[in-house]
Amino acid sequence: MIRIMAVFQKSVKRIGVFTSGGDAPGMNACVRAIVRTARARGLEVWGIEKGYVGFIENLMRPLEARDMANIIQRGGTVLKTGRSAEFMKSEYRKKGAENLALNQIDAVVCVGGDGSFRGAMALWREFQIPIVGAPGTIDNDLYGTDFTIGFDTAVNTALEATDKIRDTADSHDRLFIVEVMGRNSGHIASFVGLACGAEEVFTPEINTTVDKAVEKIMEALKKGKRSSIIITAEGQKPGRAYDLAEAIRKKTGLDAKVCILGHIQRGGSPTATDRIIASRMGSSAIDVLISGHCDLMVGIEKNEIVQVPFELATQREKKTSLDYVKLSNLLAI
Numbered sequence: 001m002i003r004i005m006a007v008f009q010k011s012v013k014r015i016g017v018f019t020s021g022g023d024a025p026g027m028n029a030c031v032r033a034i035v036r037t038a039r040a041r042g043l044e045v046w047g048i049e050k051g052y053v054g055f056i057e058n059l060m061r062p063l064e065a066r067d068m069a070n071i072i073q074r075g076g077t078v079l080k081t082g083r084s085a086e087f088m089k090s091e092y093r094k095k096g097a098e099n100l101a102l103n104q105i106d107a108v109v110c111v112g113g114d115g116s117f118r119g120a121m122a123l124w125r126e127f128q129i130p131i132v133g134a135p136g137t138i139d140n141d142l143y144g145t146d147f148t149i150g151f152d153t154a155v156n157t158a159l160e161a162t163d164k165i166r167d168t169a170d171s172h173d174r175l176f177i178v179e180v181m182g183r184n185s186g187h188i189a190s191f192v193g194l195a196c197g198a199e200e201v202f203t204p205e206i207n208t209t210v211d212k213a214v215e216k217i218m219e220a221l222k223k224g225k226r227s228s229i230i231i232t233a234e235g236q237k238p239g240r241a242y243d244l245a246e247a248i249r250k251k252t253g254l255d256a257k258v259c260i261l262g263h264i265q266r267g268g269s270p271t272a273t274d275r276i277i278a279s280r281m282g283s284s285a286i287d288v289l290i291s292g293h294c295d296l297m298v299g300i301e302k303n304e305i306v307q308v309p310f311e312l313a314t315q316r317e318k319k320t321s322l323d324y325v326k327l328s329n330l331l332a333i
Ligand code: F6P
Pocket: 022, 083, 113, 137, 138, 139, 181, 182, 183, 234, 266
């Protein structure tokens, strides 16, 4: 695939960095890598707080290498984050561009997801502000990168919780429906489903029906399985966890318990995998800017760092691994 990269001419002395959208474990490790790589290359770095809110409200301050001490292991984001509806309007983006100029920030690194990257694209197109992104979202829904920062930790958090649910499901011979995050995608659901040994996995991309799930649960009961776990993605349509539980109750009389894992999946200390990809992506983002390229995301494919134009990363759909769901179904006999 041909990937056309945007180039810019101006020399970069001061770089801004911000985290945006839903927080993801590993964002701090990425910010640390951005700040320290930039300092090692002789550039100044300013932190912009609360995502795009900080652009509009001028929440910007200098960051030094030492400010990054002991954050690699911390969940959340020390720069705070936000979702700014205002930034979708050109007048507020103009204000943001003016504040960057006021603080003499020449180029920016954004750690965030697709919505954040769309804001970054607009800043480049409207005001020629060079921006490079590092994919920070638990959803893993950005095209062109095998993994996003925070996904591995979220999967492990959801898995640990689901293993605990399995204990009580097994003790009571119960059926549980566990709903995981992922917005409109089923990446977390398919990974957790395979890893926890789920009896059924529902993701928005797969045509499973409640009827099929009920059929499988009844078959499993006949074979002597006493407890079952269904993993469902929050973006599942029609029917999130409570709807599924109700449908199963109506069809079978079985009391399906529901557990919505929710924001617990966004917190906690990042796994080694997330810390490592965050460090590699953050450091590469600085080198990309130094090379005069922008309007792109730094991703990871087959363990190699790659550059993906924002337009591709945000507009193409990254499909959930159907193989994982198929294997999960095969092993759930
Ligand atoms: O994008 C990350 C994510 O956690 C999604 O999985 C979820 O749908 C959404 O953010 C929730 O957003 P908020 O915390 O703003 O409600």
